[in-house]
Amino acid sequence: MTSALSYAVWALLGLALVGVWVRSSVPGSSLARPGLVLERLATGPFLRIALVVAWGWMGWHLFAR
């Protein structure tokens, strides 16, 4: 029961992410497209360092450790 609830929440979050992604690609949408979000993160003076560190940590955590 507990894991079913957890997976249901993960599924909802995944759907929300896909929904935001799709809505952002509709012409005239006020939402930033994923590329622009990434560009905003990659051009922030401190955010860009955090972004590279987070990306590297994610890869190390998932594939190496």
Add this chain to the structure above:
Amino acid sequence: MLLVVLVAYALFAASTTAFTRSANIATAVPIVAVVVLAVALWPLRPRPPRLGPDAGHPWRAWVCVFGAVVAWELAEYAARGSRADHPTLSSMLDAVNRYYGLKVIVFFLWLYLGAAIVRRGGRRQRRARSEAQ
């Protein structure tokens, strides 16, 4: 061309096993490459993208969704009980990574994200340079 290189590298890297020297090296090489490329290609003073005054709140939905993902990840990580009862993103991806074909896809997506980060971080500088010429 870049896509071919990334796919080939993902095919190779996915064949390594976690907690081994080969996996460490296969993962460290792209990390070092992204850091070196970022230092070499990114401007010292970056200029974030400027949006028009009527842009509204272009980031809000993204911040909300990613904030919810982080909050749920932390809640699951801290929850009492087995990891099977409280799966985190890592534990779910560990299960995915047991299958070579799926691990190739996950590794490729990680590499692609790294390449996109490098490209997006230096994009405006390249554009400004090409406009000046």
